[in-house]
Amino acid sequence: MPRRRPSTDRLLGDERGSAALEFIVGGVILLVPIVYLIVTLGIIQSHALGVEAASRHVARAVASAESVQDADARASAVLDSLVREYEIDADTLAVDVSCVGRPAECPGAGETVRVTVVASVPLPLVPPVLGLDEATRVGVESSSVQKVSRYWRDG
Numbered sequence: 001m002p003r004r005r006p007s008t009d010r011l012l013g014d015e016r017g018s019a020a021l022e023f024i025v026g027g028v029i030l031l032v033p034i035v036y037l038i039v040t041l042g043i044i045q046s047h048a049l050g051v052e053a054a055s056r057h058v059a060r061a062v063a064s065a066e067s068v069q070d071a072d073a074r075a076s077a078v079l080d081s082l083v084r085e086y087e088i089d090a091d092t093l094a095v096d097v098s099c100v101g102r103p104a105e106c107p108g109a110g111e112t113v114r115v116t117v118v119a120s121v122p123l124p125l126v127p128p129v130l131g132l133d134e135a136t137r138v139g140v141e142s143s144s145v146q147k148v149s150r151y152w153r154d155g
Contacts, residue, residue, distance in 0.1 A: 040123055047121040048140045050086025054079060054095070055144040059115040062097060062107060063146035067153045071107065092120040092137075100145060109152035116143040 061074035075097070083090050096116040099106035107113045120137040127133065 036125070043124060044121050044138055044140065046086055047088055047119055048142075050082055050088050051117045051119050051140045052142040052144075053086070054082045054088075054093075055115045055117040055142040057082065058095065058097070058117070059113060059144040059146040062113050062115065063148045066149070066151055068107075088119050089122070094118045107148045107152065109148060109150050111148045112145055113148050114143060114145045116141065 057078045062071045065071035100112040118141045
């Protein structure tokens, strides 16, 4: 076994101050991505809950309305409220109202109405360089169905 010089042994055995450096480096390398992931998942979950609530409540508003004008007014009020509450970007929100089974008039008395709401969630801290902010959006979608009131009127 080759013999080492005393100065090398002293340097190899001296670990003063290395724990703080390891904690800082390890904390930055591990903690920052975990915090970013938690924040991102929280934002996506919030939008998913908002889209689900929007589809459910719009379907209920349309199904319990008495006419097309009443349904439009109720659906608009519900959407405006939920967009504000869940901080959803209204420009990325798409709402589709259709009826199950192809009835002649949609919605109509006794029919089943399906409401699908789609939105996209921007990821935090993504710069708007070269369209990265648009390319890194996460889509969320929800559908709900409700039976239309039998008291529905056509006009």
